[in-house]
Amino acid sequence: MAPKEIEEMLQREGSKVSPDKYDESAESVDARQRRTELLIPILAACREVWTSGSEDLELMVEKLGDGSRDVAWRGPFGDSGILEFFLRVLAGNGLKQGLKIHILRLVGNSCADTDENRARVIQGNHLVTVINHLQDESLIPFSIPVLFNILVDYEPAQLAASQANLNQRLIDLLSAPSLANYIVFVPYFCKILALLVSQEGEAARASPRTVEILLTLATSLPSRDDIDDFISLVSVAGAYLADDKFQVALIQGPLMQLFLSTFYHAHTHFNLLEIDDADTEASLKKLYSSLLVSLADITGNDLFAACYPLHSQVAQNFLAWLQSSNLQLQTAACLALGNLSRSDEVTTSLVQVYFAHAPLIRLLSNQDITDAQLLHSALSFLKNLAIPLQNKPLLGDLLDVACVPRLYSLDTSPQVQFAAVSLTRLLLLNCPANVARICAPLSADPASPARERSSVNGIITLYERSDAEPTRLEAARAVAAMCRMLHSGPVVPLLADWEPPVVEGGITxxxxxxxxxxEYFYSKHNVARALSFLISQQKWPSLRSEAWFVFALMCRSKEGSRVILELLQIHGTMTDLIKAITGRETPLSDAGSSDQIEEASYSLAAPDGQITSMAEGLGLEPQQADPRQKESMIRVDRENALVMCTELLRTWGDQIPGLRLSILQDLVKEGTEIVAAQKAMAS
Structure with missing residues (x-):
């Protein structure tokens, strides 16, 4: 059969529609079989011509290659054996260039969106044949698209290509001096590599130079100025960087600066606001996210901190980014430096030597900055910096009302709220200067309503408003940290501006x-409900212990014990108290409804001095529990709760309603007996 006849038959019997409009279901059920039968004599003719060595084979396969653009012929090409025949021809030696080109065209078109033909390529071990033709750079315009058509959306072919070390062939080509001859096909290289990287074992088989070559190309002309090529190259590099092998090589080798240069170029050379194409904009956003993940993985690797101390150029780059006006670079710097700040030595240097907190204070105080990712990254980094005790006072400006406290009301970003109140708690812990800051009135004007409010009100409001348990918990812990400090030392410096008003007649x-x-401070800040949450929550026993300790401290003063009396009126708290002292889930005797006691329904009773003196005889003092020792923690919780009850009876016994008074007295009596028995056993 002559080439002209092949051409006419393929056109006459084809679908006569474009590939995107072809619908096999719209044809007759025997259409494919009929086309396959029409190809049988063509295959016989091709074999005969091949055997004879005639040059007509090239023209015949050219016509077949043209016909393979019609989707209707793709299945029949495989069914008839034509695809298999020409794949075997392609594996031979001494083929003319034109013949190779047209066979590659036929293979590529036949495999486009056709899994059954892709399967034939893999099952016949023909993929290696196509890969081997990458050695001929003049064939790259054909062999690369063919490989893509075989691999895309067909995982068995992707795995086979990975196992055939296709990555190494492609990386060799991308690093070849002659790359300029086929550079327009770099996007296809990237698409193929993106398919390979997802295969199991690919990282081990891939060229060690993969990331280096891709990033070098991305940051060199012409790719550095071509947004599509840049995105393609860097995206694939990032995918390989997800593997520990490439991360370690990047960290330990000379490539870290190349990665940072790429990161910087991506965020400064291209402007999302200037991109008109929606797909390109989406791709660039995806790249930004991918780069940030890569940076997190790299800087979070244990090797990173050892290889790049704060004085290194890499760490200095991050500190410079922190000062930048580029929000994405600031976000990246917070993330990277946060991963670096894993020890007190590093975190104290970041604050006391490099003043890393200064630009973050400016950032958090800027009300125009609402980017949730940046705010969360900055707060998370600052949480690390706030851990060492010596750093806390130096970070005090963060508690200015226009800085971190403004974020408590950012209801649209719950994660930012959580990070803000969590940072606040860390800053307050064991730091009187910061407690004084958070407690300071919001206004110095005596006539202003804000004079009677502080940032503590913001924390309490966040606790009441938030639906997120972690946020409520951090808010409650922040309040507890403040109360602990207010009852652990001199109060006047902490509440310097909270002078009680002079009562009528000048009587003081x-x-x-x-x-x-x-007393005046507590009258303006309703802390009881937030504190009660610490003992009602059941997930974190160590935080309940923290609360009982703070409650015991507070009850040593009249104004603090007044707050705890209010707390015990909140639903469920009496049951929590009973459990802490007795270990029982159920209330004492007939006090099952103690949470619903109406205070006015009972006459006032006198405190039982004998009971309180029994407890005092044990010499108990507020003490912190060791959360690592469960049994010890239960004992300490009991003793702290017992101290709390004893102090409540001593101070308020003559004003506590009868049933509630009876419960507290019974608790002190039973708790005293339990503690005394435990001490006797211990001795």
């Missing part, structure tokens, strides 16, 4: 000044 209270200041 006989209470010490610090007690008056605390």
């Amino acid at each position: 209270s006989s209470e010490p000044e610090e007690n008056q200041r605390r």
Whole structure:
């Protein structure tokens, strides 16, 4: 059969529609079989011509290659054996260039969106044949698209290509001096590599130079100025960087600066606001996300901190990015430096030597910055910096009302709220100067309503408003940290501006000044509900222990114990108290409804001095539990709760309603007996 006849038959019997409009279901059920039968004599003619060595084979396969663009012929080409025949021809030696080109065209078109033909390529071990033709650079315009058509959307072919070390062939070509001759096909190289990287074992088989070559190309002309090529190259490099092998090589080798240069170029050379094409914009956003993940993985690797101390150029780059006006670079710097700050030595240097917190204070105080990712990254980094005790006072400006406290009301970003209140708690812990800052009135004007409010109100409001348990928990812990400090040392410096108003007639209270200041502060800040959450939650026993310790401290003063009395009126808290002292889930005797006690329904009773003196005889003091020792923690919780009840009876026994008074007295009595018995056993 002559080439002209082949051409006419393929056109006459084809679908006569473009590939995107062809619908096999719209044809008759025997259409494919009929086309396959029409190809049988063509295959016989091709074999005969091949055997005879005639040059007509090239023209015949050219016509077949043209016909393979019609989707209707793809299945029949495989069914008839034509595809298999020409794949075997392609494996031979001494073929003319034109013949190779047209066979590759036929193979590529036949495999486009046709899994059964792709399967024939793999099952016949023909993929290696196509890969081997990459050695001929003049065939790259054909062999690369053919490989893509075989691999795309067909995982068995992708795995086979990975196992055939296709990555190494492609990387060799991308690093060849003659790359300029086929550089327009770099996007296809990237698409193929993106298919390979997802295959199991690919990282081990891939060229060690993969990331280096891809990033070098991305940051060199012409790719550095071509947004599509840049995105393609860097995206594939990032995919390979997800594997530990490439991360370690990047960290330990000379490529870290190349990665940072790529990261910087991506975020400074291309502007999302100037991109008109929606697909390109989406691809660039995806690249930004991918690069940030790669940076997190790399800087989070244990090797990174050892290889790049703070004085290294790499770490200095991050510190420079922190000062940048580019929000994405600032986000990246916070993430990277946060991963670096894993020890007190590093975190103290970041604050006291490099002043890394200064630009972050400016950032968090800028109300125009609402980017949730940046805010969260900055807060997370600062949480690391706030851990060493010596750093806390130096970070005090973060507690200015226009800085971190403004974020408590950012309801549209719950993660930012959580990070903000969590950072606040860390700053308050064991730091009187910061407690004084958070407690300071919001206004110095005596006539202003803000004079009677502080940032503590913001924390309490966040606790009441938030639906997120972790946020509520951090808010409650922040309040507890503040209360602990207010009851652990001199109060006047902490509440310097909270002077109780002079009562009518100029009569002043006989209470010490610090007690008056605390009393006035608590009258403006309803902390009871937030504190109660710490003992009602069941997930974290160590935080319940923290609360019982703080409650015991607070009850040593009249104003603090008043807060705890209010707390015990909140639903469920009496049951929590009973369990802490007795270990029982159910209330004492007939106090099953103690949470619903109506205070006015009972007459006032006198405190039982004998019971309180029994507890005092044990010499108990507020103490912190070791959360690592469960049994010890239960014992300490009991003793702290017992101290709390004893102090409540001593201070308020003559004002506690009868049933509630009876419950507290019974608890002290039973708790005293339990503690005494335990001490006797221990001795």
